[in-house]
Amino acid sequence: MFSSSRMLGGLRDFAFVLIAAMTVLFFLLRLTGDPALVIAGEGASPAQIEAIRVEYGFDRSLIVQYGQTMLRLLQGDFGKSLTDGSPALGKVLASLPATLFLAAMALSLNLLISLPLGAWLGQKRTGAARRAVRGVLTVMQGFPGFVIALLLINLFAAGLEWLPSIGYGGPATWVLPVISVVSFLAPKLIRVVEANTHAALAADFVRTARSTGASENQILWRHVLPNALLGAVALIGAELAFMLTGLVVIETIFAWPGIGWLLVQSTLNLDFPVVQAVVFVMVVSVFLSNAVTEAVQALLDPRIRSRARAAS
Amino acid sequence: MSRSLSPAIVGAGVVGLFCLAVMIFGDALSGHDHRAIDLSMRLAAPLAPGHLLGTDELGRDVLARLLNGMRWSVGSALCATLIAFSIGTTFGLAAAHKGAWLGGALKLLTTFTQSFPSFVMAVTVIALLGDSGFWAVTLTLGLVTWPVFSRVVYAEASSLFQREYVQAAEMTGMSVARLYAHHVLPALVPTLSVLVVFHFAEMIVAESALSFLGIGAPLGAATWGAMLSEGRAFMLQAPWLTLGPAFAMVIIIVAAHSVGQHLRNLTR
Numbered sequence: 001m002f003s004s005s006r007m008l009g010g011l012r013d014f015a016f017v018l019i020a021a022m023t024v025l026f027f028l029l030r031l032t033g034d035p036a037l038v039i040a041g042e043g044a045s046p047a048q049i050e051a052i053r054v055e056y057g058f059d060r061s062l063i064v065q066y067g068q069t070m071l072r073l074l075q076g077d078f079g080k081s082l083t084d085g086s087p088a089l090g091k092v093l094a095s096l097p098a099t100l101f102l103a104a105m106a107l108s109l110n111l112l113i114s115l116p117l118g119a120w121l122g123q124k125r126t127g128a129a130r131r132a133v134r135g136v137l138t139v140m141q142g143f144p145g146f147v148i149a150l151l152l153i154n155l156f157a158a159g160l161e162w163l164p165s166i167g168y169g170g171p172a173t174w175v176l177p178v179i180s181v182v183s184f185l186a187p188k189l190i191r192v193v194e195a196n197t198h199a200a201l202a203a204d205f206v207r208t209a210r211s212t213g214a215s216e217n218q219i220l221w222r223h224v225l226p227n228a229l230l231g232a233v234a235l236i237g238a239e240l241a242f243m244l245t246g247l248v249v250i251e252t253i254f255a256w257p258g259i260g261w262l263l264v265q266s267t268l269n270l271d272f273p274v275v276q277a278v279v280f281v282m283v284v285s286v287f288l289s290n291a292v293t294e295a296v297q298a299l300l301d302p303r304i305r306s307r308a309r310a311a312s
Numbered sequence: 313m314s315r316s317l318s319p320a321i322v323g324a325g326v327v328g329l330f331c332l333a334v335m336i337f338g339d340a341l342s343g344h345d346h347r348a349i350d351l352s353m354r355l356a357a358p359l360a361p362g363h364l365l366g367t368d369e370l371g372r373d374v375l376a377r378l379l380n381g382m383r384w385s386v387g388s389a390l391c392a393t394l395i396a397f398s399i400g401t402t403f404g405l406a407a408a409h410k411g412a413w414l415g416g417a418l419k420l421l422t423t424f425t426q427s428f429p430s431f432v433m434a435v436t437v438i439a440l441l442g443d444s445g446f447w448a449v450t451l452t453l454g455l456v457t458w459p460v461f462s463r464v465v466y467a468e469a470s471s472l473f474q475r476e477y478v479q480a481a482e483m484t485g486m487s488v489a490r491l492y493a494h495h496v497l498p499a500l501v502p503t504l505s506v507l508v509v510f511h512f513a514e515m516i517v518a519e520s521a522l523s524f525l526g527i528g529a530p531l532g533a534a535t536w537g538a539m540l541s542e543g544r545a546f547m548l549q550a551p552w553l554t555l556g557p558a559f560a561m562v563i564i565i566v567a568a569h570s571v572g573q574h575l576r577n578l579t580r
Contacts, residue, residue: 017424024428028436138320138573142566144517146524147558150540154547154554241426248431249521260431264525267435279429286427 014287021283022073025276026066033270034058038082069276078280079273081266088273092259092281098168099251099258103243105174106181110239114186118193118232119225122201141187146249149180153253168257177254181247185239192235196228203227230300237293244285320570327567331386339380344373346380346534355550366552368542374556377534381557384535386564388450389515395454396515397508400461405496407462408469418459418466425459430518435527449528453515464507465500472499502579509572513565520561536561 036053053059057068078089121130156163156176164173200206201224209219251260259278266274339346350371358366365374407414434452441448472478478495523529523537536557543553
């Protein structure tokens with residue numbers, strides 16, 4: 001399915017991005033705050049702070065510290081959280097399931113809504129019902145995710161008191177976060193599926209199928225939808241990658257204990273090792289999600305498959 | 313699609329003119345100072361005498377605060393878009409015109425910005441730039457998002473430089489400035505104009521998200537994000553504190569989207 005040279009290229013890019021991310025992060029964090037002050041806490045004497053500096057090696061030159069940090073990262077040592085002393089990577093891995101869970105639920109619901117709705121919209125340009133749905137979508141696209149989250153909390157948690165507003169407990173706490181994420185991801189996906197369905201319906205292979213006497217249903221399921229889905233895979237992949245790094249505000253609003261929430265907390269607390277571990281895990285997840293997207297594209301599209309075979 | 317003026321684009325035009333008025337006059341349009349505290353008028357509901365959209369927990373006029381927030385958000389989003397546009401277009405053109413390695417670097421950079429959380433970038437860059445002011449946020453947004461432009465410009469311009477009329481112009485010894493002015497830039501205008509408008513809408517959201525989290529705007533400033541964040545404590549008592557900035561934001565974004573859609577239809 002993949003040529004080995006393409007896979008090597010992908011791995012090389014991944015290594016580069018990972019090193020670049022860790023490097024940029026190291027210098028950004030060191031230039032913005034003094035970790036010794038964070039460890040010492042408020043009210044520490046200058047002597048205490050100095051002692052911590054020596055103990056952790058913060059008194060050495062930035063380049064030496066950078067080298068040491070990278071060496072440790074290479075050995076999988078992310079250090080300990082400055083706030084509670086627990087292993088930084090462990091903290092992140094403990095938060096990862098909550099984010100993955102939210103992303104998986106949002107992704108499934110998004111597909112369940114967007115694919116049929118997009119296909120239905122793409123079948124025809126005219127009609128009152130379709131026009132109304134398009135109007136709703138246009139307005140929906142204007143709602144930022146975190147604004148939807150606040151409005152939903154306003155309505156269902158504060159006003160009607162149907163659902164809990166924050167936390168991560170049973171199914172009742174999942175509803176609002178998932179709906180918030182889906183309601184700003186879905187309009188985009190619906191639009192793309194709609195456009196692709198429309199384009200596929202006008203394509204030669206549909207005309208050919210029709211001329212051979214295939215029914216409209218057969219045409220839609222066998223010829224149009226697979227093609228429309230194909231074009232949507234790239235967007236679905238991008239949305240997945242976005243959910244793995246970009247749910248910072250939604251997770252904060254709902255106090256959802258995922259890596260986005262952890263990222264906000266650790267960045268604001270200047271908890272450098274945890275920030276480093278979160279960013280590391282995010283870069284790896286985005287890489288994996290991109291790799292899966294490419295694999296799915298190749299699986300679905302015989303053209304990409306044959307191109308890859310020809311290249312190898 | 314028709315080229316006549318649709319209701320959507322007329323509405324967007326009205327929103328645009330209103331924006332312009334707010335940029336010039338600010339909270340003066342509401343007849344109140346957005347910082348004026350009036351403890352006798354706390355949490356007044358909308359349509360209260362003298363306060364069209366009500367007041368907040370300190371008796372400050374919500375409309376005045378909304379207008380001040382609009383000045384801040386729209387101004388920041390405009391400047392950030394301009395910064396991202398300038399850097400991104402320059403880089404994208406350079407990569408498409410000269411240099412195989414620039415194209416490769418661009419791809420890596422795109423992957424990098426996709427996986428590096430922009431929140432960390434924003435927080436640290438704002439901290440580096442010193443005070444949490446307007447320019448710190450605006451510069452950060454521009455500097456974090458420009459690869460969006462370079463990616464699109466690179467893709468479009470690369471195919472442009474393969475076209476015969478551009479290659480012919482290059483071969484006849486046309487100066488680079490003339491080549492760009494006559495053949496390259498005009499061809500990019502349709503795509504770029506749409507992209508600029510949509511990017512502006514995204515910058516509105518990004519700026520508000522940052523100030524919602526308490527990053528960017530100085531503490532206590534009347535920005536949409538800060539207002540949304542403060543309004544959370546009064547969701548039941550005073551939902552207008554949340555609804556005001558939420559709908560202001562949505563109106564601006566929908567207006568920007570309909571302008572983008574209109575531009576897209578025009579150039580098709």
